[in-house]
Amino acid sequence: MTATSTPGSLLESRGLTVRFGGLLALNELDIDVRHGEVLGLIGPNGSGKTTFLNVISGVYSASAGSIRLDGVDITTASAQSLSNHGLARTFQRSRLCLPLSVFDNIALGAQKRLDSGLWQNLVRRKEFAAEARAIAAEARELLHVFNPMLADKLFEPAISLGMIDRRRVEICRALIGKPKLVLLDEPSAGMTHDETDQVVDEILGIRKSLGGLTIIIVEHEMGLIERVTDRCVVLNYGKKICEGRFRDVAVDPVVREAYLGQS
C-alpha cells in the first residue's frame, strides 16, 4: 500500500521533495487528501506547510516526486494551468489587489470562464456586460454568505476594507471559480481571536451550502484546526511526522516533542 493511489483521494503527493539550494524544505512527502474532507496541515515554523501549498499551486516546482489532482498528474503544471484543473487558494499575507474594487478582485477568481478576447471586450460590449452582471450577482451571493454588509461594498476599493473583510473577499475570490480543492494559507493571520472564530463559522457555513468542498488549511491557531478539520497532517523539517484526527494528533508524543522541543 505504500506508493499506490488510495481510492477516493482528490489530491495525492508521492515522494514530494522540494530543495532550496542545500535546504530540504519538503522531504519525500506522501500526503493524501480525500474527496470532501478538510485537511489541516500543521507543524512548527519552517516545517514546510506553506511550501507544500506553494508547490501544489505551482508557485514553486518540485525537485522530485509527484502530485496528482483528481487522477491528473500536475507535478510540472504551471501555476496558470492549475486553476483550470480546479485549484484555488488564499495567501498567508493578503494578496488582494488593494487599489482595485472588490468586484475586480473576485472576478479574477472566475477568470478562466470569462471571455478575455479583444473582440468580446472591446466590440461586443453587450456580451461583456452580461458576463459582468453574472459575476456581480454571483459575487454578491457569495459575499452575502460571509457578511451581508460586504455585498453592498462590491464596487468599493479593497483597500477600504478591514482585515477580516479582506480575508473574506480572498476566500470568495477562491470560491467563485468553483474549485475542486481550496488551499487556505493561515486564514487567521492578522486577525483577532473573535474575528478568526467568525471567519471559521463562515467557512463551515459556506462549505455546507456548497456541499462538500475539499479544503487544505494551513494554520497556527489550534482552536481553528480543532473546529474545522476532519484530519490533520503534522510536518516537521519537511517530513510528515504524524497523521490523524486532531485530538489524536494533539496528544501524540512525537508531535508534542516537535512543538515543545525535547524535554
Next chain:
Amino acid sequence: MSKLSPSHKTVPVWPLIAAVAFAAAALTTLVLIENQKILGLALAGIAAICFAAARFGGVTAAETAASENPWLLRGLILIAALAVLFVLRDDNFGLLMVATVLIYATVCIGLTIQMGYAGLTNFAAAAFVGTGGYTAAMLGQKGGLPDPLVLISGGLIAVLIGSLLILPVLRTRGHYAALTTLAFGVMFNVFLDANELLGGPQGLKIPGINLFGWDFSSDLHILGFTFSFYVNYVILTGVLTALAMILAGLLDKSWIGVWLDVVRLDETAASVFGLKIGYWKILAFTLGNFLAGVMGAVYAKMTGFIAPSNFTFGDSLVMVSIVILGGIGNRWGVLPAALIVVLLPEKLQFIQEYRLLLYAILVIVILIVRPDGFVARRVRALRMEARS
C-alpha cells in the same frame, strides 16, 4: 432587486458643459497669447480656476456627469474642437502646436496602456515614434502606397521593432525593465545617426499626407472662411487621439483592463488564478507601440522633415513625464499634461536658455502639489456595466 440597481436620479450636466468650455477656452488662450506677462497671468488664472474647481467639488461633479452621459461628453468635445479650430483657423504656428500636443497625447495614451495598465515602464517611446516616422519617410521616397496604409505601416513596424524588446522586457521587472528600454532608446538614436540609408544626422524629407485625394498641404475654404492647411492635421490628429482614448477607455472598462491591473499589481496572484502574464504584457506593449508608430508617421508627414534629434532619449523622458504629470493610468490626464509640457517650452522663448530650467521647476512644483498627477486614477467601478 432594488438594491442591485443604483438610483437613477438625474445628475446636473452643467458642470460638464462648463468644464469642456473652460478647457477649450484655456487651450485657445494659451495658444494665442504672445505677450509674456499676459501669458503668465493666464496660466495663473487657469491654475486658480482648476484648483477652485477641484476644491469645491466641480471636478467630481463634471466627472459624474461625464460618466452618466457619455454621448453628451463626446458631443461637447466635438463642438469645442470645432470652435477652437474656427478661432485658430489662420494661426499656422498655433495649429501646429495643437497638432503636436495631440500627437504627444496619443503616444502617451499608448504609454498609459503600457505603464499605467500593465506596469511596463517604457523609456523608449520616442524610439517607437521615430520608427513610425522613418517608416513613413522610407515609404514616401518609394511612393505608391496610399497614406492610410503608410500610417498603419508606421504602427506595424514599430510593433515589429518593439518585439525585439519583448524578451528582455518579460524577463526583467521594474527598474531593470526600465533600463532595458532606456538602452534600446539610446541604441536606436545611435543607429539612426550612423545609418546613411536613413539620412544619417541630416535626416530625411517626407511628402505631406494625401487621404483619398484630400490634400493635407493646401488651405481649406469653407463658407467663405480660409482655414490654414494645418487644420487638416489638427483634424486628423484629433480623430486619432479620440480613437486612442476610446480604445484605452474600453480596455480599462473590460476584463482586459482588470487583468492588466492584476498583472501590474501582483504577478503571483495573477498566475495562481490562471492569467498568462507574458501574453498580457505583450498585448499592452504591442498596443502602445502601435499607437506610437502611427503617431510617428503622422508627425513625420506633418513636419515634412525628420532627423535623429527628433527622437532622443530626452523626448522619451518628456513622454514619460507627461504620463506621470497627467496621473499614471488616467487617460484624461495626458491631455492637460501634454498641453503644458509641449506648449510651455515654446511659449517661454523670452527667457531663452533658461526656459527648460523654468519648465523643469514647474514640473517639480506640480508633482509636489499634486503627487498623483493632474487627474489621479479612479478606482474602476464596472457598476454601469454590471447594472441589471
